[in-house]
Amino acid sequence: MAKIHALADVQSENIGENTQVWQFCVILKNAIIGDNCNICAHTFIENDVFIGDNCTIKSGVYLWDGITLENNVFVGPNATFTNDKSPRSKVYPESFPKTLVKANASIGANATILPGVEIGTGAMVGAGAVVTKSVPDYAVVVGNPARIVRYIDV
Numbered sequence: 813m814a815k816i817h818a819l820a821d822v823q824s825e826n827i828g829e830n831t832q833v834w835q836f837c838v839i840l841k842n843a844i845i846g847d848n849c850n851i852c853a854h855t856f857i858e859n860d861v862f863i864g865d866n867c868t869i870k871s872g873v874y875l876w877d878g879i880t881l882e883n884n885v886f887v888g889p890n891a892t893f894t895n896d897k898s899p900r901s902k903v904y905p906e907s908f909p910k911t912l913v914k915a916n917a918s919i920g921a922n923a924t925i926l927p928g929v930e931i932g933t934g935a936m937v938g939a940g941a942v943v944t945k946s947v948p949d950y951a952v953v954v955g956n957p958a959r960i961v962r963y964i965d966v
Contacts, residue, residue: 914949
């Protein structure tokens with residue numbers, strides 16, 4: 813059974829076993845969250861979002877429609893995901909680009925992930941990086957725009 817704080821607004825019934833949802837989280841009805849996740853305080857998860865098992869979403873993270881996090885993904889505090897390449901007030905695209913964060917990837921604090929990119933398996937996005945294009949498996953990226961500085965040995 814999921815553990816949901818009394819001060820969270822969880823509309824979804826698709827929350828996995830042993831997942832912890834802390835106070836001041838909002839999770840919309842169609843979001844899917846796997847088992848054994850930690851959804852920290854002050855997060856927002858929209859409808860068309862899938863979060864796999866064993867994920868950690870730190871405080872201040874908003875996951876918008878079109879975002880998928882596979883198993884064992886870490887998202888650091890205040891990391892920013894975007895889902896609209898040409899945002900205008902009250903003007904919405906027919907569909908949002910899909911963003912995929914593959915298994916075992918980590919995203920550092922305050923990183924910005926632009927829409928439609930893929931973060932590869934085991935990749936690491938450094939704190940404050942601005943990811944404008946897809947990141948290969950096991951790459952470590954830093955900077956603005958994010959660039960590969962090395963690969964993780966596996």
